[in-house]
Amino acid sequence: MQTPAETSSSGTRRNFLKRTSAVAAGLAAAPYILVSPRAFAANSETLKVGLVGCGGRGTGAASQTLHADRNVVLHAMGDIFEDRLKGSFEQIKKEHGERTMVTPDTSFLGFDAIDKVIGSGVDVVILATPPGFRPYHIKRCVEAGKHVFTEKPMATDGPGVRMVLEAAAKAKEKKLALTSGFCWRYNPAERQIMQRIHDGQIGTPLALQNTYNTGSLWVRQRQPGWSDMTYHLRNWYYYTWLSGDHIAEQAVHSLDKMQWAMKDEPPVKCIAHGGRQVRTGSDFGHIYDHFSVVYEYASGARGYHACRQQANCASDNSDYFMGTKGAATIKAFGSLFITGENPWRLRSREGIPNMYQVEHDEMYASIRRGEPINDGVWMAHSTLVAIMGRMAAYTGQEISWEQALNSQENLAKWVTKQEGVAGDPSFDWNMSLRTPEVAMPGLTKFV
Numbered sequence: 341m342q343t344p345a346e347t348s349s350s351g352t353r354r355n356f357l358k359r360t361s362a363v364a365a366g367l368a369a370a371p372y373i374l375v376s377p378r379a380f381a382a383n384s385e386t387l388k389v390g391l392v393g394c395g396g397r398g399t400g401a402a403s404q405t406l407h408a409d410r411n412v413v414l415h416a417m418g419d420i421f422e423d424r425l426k427g428s429f430e431q432i433k434k435e436h437g438e439r440t441m442v443t444p445d446t447s448f449l450g451f452d453a454i455d456k457v458i459g460s461g462v463d464v465v466i467l468a469t470p471p472g473f474r475p476y477h478i479k480r481c482v483e484a485g486k487h488v489f490t491e492k493p494m495a496t497d498g499p500g501v502r503m504v505l506e507a508a509a510k511a512k513e514k515k516l517a518l519t520s521g522f523c524w525r526y527n528p529a530e531r532q533i534m535q536r537i538h539d540g541q542i543g544t545p546l547a548l549q550n551t552y553n554t555g556s557l558w559v560r561q562r563q564p565g566w567s568d569m570t571y572h573l574r575n576w577y578y579y580t581w582l583s584g585d586h587i588a589e590q591a592v593h594s595l596d597k598m599q600w601a602m603k604d605e606p607p608v609k610c611i612a613h614g615g616r617q618v619r620t621g622s623d624f625g626h627i628y629d630h631f632s633v634v635y636e637y638a639s640g641a642r643g644y645h646a647c648r649q650q651a652n653c654a655s656d657n658s659d660y661f662m663g664t665k666g667a668a669t670i671k672a673f674g675s676l677f678i679t680g681e682n683p684w685r686l687r688s689r690e691g692i693p694n695m696y697q698v699e700h701d702e703m704y705a706s707i708r709r710g711e712p713i714n715d716g717v718w719m720a721h722s723t724l725v726a727i728m729g730r731m732a733a734y735t736g737q738e739i740s741w742e743q744a745l746n747s748q749e750n751l752a753k754w755v756t757k758q759e760g761v762a763g764d765p766s767f768d769w770n771m772s773l774r775t776p777e778v779a780m781p782g783l784t785k786f787v
């Protein structure tokens with residue numbers, strides 16, 4: 341595999357390791373390389389974890405994993421960028437010391453880092469790359485018999501969702517954990533209100549409204565010498581093949597709560613509006629900055645979703661569930677209450693465990709019990725709900741669940757002109773990429 345100057349194959353990895361140990365030597369006895377004399381005593385119950393995608397969320401997830409179970413060690417790390425792996429390692433090491441047992445031999449850079457991490461002898465893999473890589477990464481982990489904690493969303497297109505569904509079925513057969521980063525499902529506060537909705541306390545759901553409106557996000561300017569691939573990967577948020585667009589990358593949390601309230605019944609179809617008003621420059625790739633989608637369920641219930649990423653506008657992240665007997669409201673990180681025939685209110689969120697921690701606590705407890713959590717089907721379906729909304733907005737057409745599920749639109753294949761979904765380790769840094777255009781409703785075709 342060819343590598344750009346700023347990233348590496350194993351040759352450059354050695355340089356990184358040399359540099360890293362040199363830095364570390366000034367602080368302590370090269371903690372990156374040497375296992376300290378007080379090292380954690382591994383035993384037959386020890387679960388070795390590999391982290392693939394060492395960015396903000398991956399670093400957090402690895403830390404939560406180490407807090408979740410005293411007999412877990414971080415054994416391997418993989419990324420495509422040296423600076424990300426190094427920064428993540430240092431942060432985790434600082435917090436968890438001797439249980440960060442990653443060595444030069446278990447640090448991997450490149451598109452094949454996923455396979456190298458899997459091959460390093462881990463029991464559990466944390467997947468936290470941009471979502472375009474997720475389907476292939478989940479598939480590889482399950483094939484290799486690894487338990488998985490995977491960040492959301494699970495894919496960026498129909499072929500990716502289908503790959504995840506297949507892997508989820510295999511994970512079930514093999515009794516492997518497939519735990520998702522749809523964190524609200526692990527929040528004890530949200531679980532209380534959802535239980536009440538499921539118990540019928542708002543009656544039959546008729547209308548579900550959810551909003552994920554935020555300001556603008558980070559942008560990484562293209563640097564001299566960057567190949568197309570490097571630029572896309574540094575600025576992954578702005579390319580649909582990697583992020584799924586912001587409805588799938590961020591607002592999917594709201595759509596997941598809508599699906600949760602509907603007991604994971606897929607919507608039959610949707611229509612949508614969307615576009616980009618403030619993200620006009622090429623720095624923003626080709627994604628939209630606002631979407632509005634109306635989903636229709638078989639019962640006639642409708643889901644109304646809106647999301648926006650525009651600076652200096654009102655932010656809001658709320659969910660409203662209106663039924664025949666009442667209404668439930670969730671203000672993200674705020675109040676939760678039900679009005680109508682069965683009024684209820686969560687007194688306070690104080691003391692409620694951190695949902696990001698609960699995900700990992702429950703995953704390890706399930707592995708230890710021999711009944712590993714498998715979130716596979718619903719996590720793939722919630723992802724598809726977002727993708728279907730995007731498809732409807734991009735094309736301007738009504739899109740059915742069946743169409744979205746069977747879509748032949750393979751975004752990575754189109755961009756890279758290569759067979760396979762994103763995550764295929766045969767990708768290389770210098771392949772010429774197609775630049776996707778901004779989708780235009782009425783002109784962009786459903787594929």
Ligand SMILES: NC(=O)c1ccc[n+]([C@@H]2O[C@H](COP(=O)([O-])OP(=O)(O)OC[C@H]3O[C@@H](n4cnc5c(N)ncnc54)[C@H](O)[C@@H]3O)[C@@H](O)[C@H]2O)c1
Nearest residue numbers: 393394395396397398419420421424468469471491492521
């Ligand atoms: N559950 C949540 O609340 C939550 C919050 C933030 C992010 N996330 C999700 O976590 C994922 C990562 O987001 P982030 O904010 O940490 O992004 P990030 O850019 O900080 O991290 C992504 C990392 O993956 C690496 N990477 C990219 N392609 C790779 C590949 N093929 N193999 C190995 N490493 C690769 C990048 O170099 C980077 O270090 C996204 O899917 C995002 O939606 C979830």
